[in-house]
Amino acid sequence: MVVAGYLVHEGKVLLIKHRKLGKWLPVGGHIEKDEIPDDALKREFKEEVNLRIEIIDSMKNLQVDSDVRQLKNPFHVNVHNVGDHEHCCLFYICRTADSNSLKMNRDELLDFRWLSGQEIDEIYEKEDMPSDVRSIAKLALEAAGQEDDV
Numbered sequence: 053m054v055v056a057g058y059l060v061h062e063g064k065v066l067l068i069k070h071r072k073l074g075k076w077l078p079v080g081g082h083i084e085k086d087e088i089p090d091d092a093l094k095r096e097f098k099e100e101v102n103l104r105i106e107i108i109d110s111m112k113n114l115q116v117d118s119d120v121r122q123l124k125n126p127f128h129v130n131v132h133n134v135g136d137h138e139h140c141c142l143f144y145i146c147r148t149a150d151s152n153s154l155k156m157n158r159d160e161l162l163d164f165r166w167l168s169g170q171e172i173d174e175i176y177e178k179e180d181m182p183s184d185v186r187s188i189a190k191l192a193l194e195a196a197g198q199e200d201d202v
Contacts, residue, residue: 054139055093056080057146058127058192059105064166065189065196066154067181068100071162073134076181078143078189089142090123097146101164102155105146108196127195128188145192169193 056078059066067076079100083092090107097105107124128143156164167175169190176186 053083053089054080054141055083055089055096055144056141057093057097057105057107057144058189058196059097059103059146059148060192060196061148061151061166063193063197064168065172065193066101066164066166067172067175067185067189068156068161069163071158071160074162074180075185076175076179077185080141088121088123089126093144093146100157100160102153102157103148104150104153105148108145108147110145110195127192130184132182132184143188143192145196147196 057080058078066079068079069075070077079097080093081096083089087095093107094105097103108127109124110127111125124144126142127145129141130143131138131140154164165171165175167189172181172186172189175181176183
């Protein structure tokens with residue numbers, strides 16, 4: 053099981069160029085033993101790009117009174133092949149208040165970029181970006197825009 057986050061800030065989404073895979077992807081990675089998805093995604097953002105993030109709950113209107121920890125609902129879920137195995141991935145939309153702290157972990161990443169919808173299409177045409185990453189990134193931009201309008 054893996055998590056990935058589409059971090060949207062000022063109308064652009066952050067994508068990273070993964071060192072091992074050589075592809076443009078959202079920040080994310082495997083959920084470690086005894087770790088919950090929300091904490092895994094926050095850890096991955098801190099490790100890969102040095103950012104503290106807030107996960108936007110895709111079902112924000114659903115409030116449950118409870119004394120147990122409530123997890124954020126994923127924005128999208130899929131299963132995709134990564135060469136030698138399948139990943140079941142929980143995708144989230146995120147935001148940050150500290151975008152100035154952005155710093156690339158060069159051990160894991162080749163590059164990172166803040167991209168508009170048009171820039172996502174341009175990179176998709178010229179570089180290695182999976183089609184689902186393109187589609188989900190554009191949906192995340194739309195959904196985050198709607199979130200800002202509320």
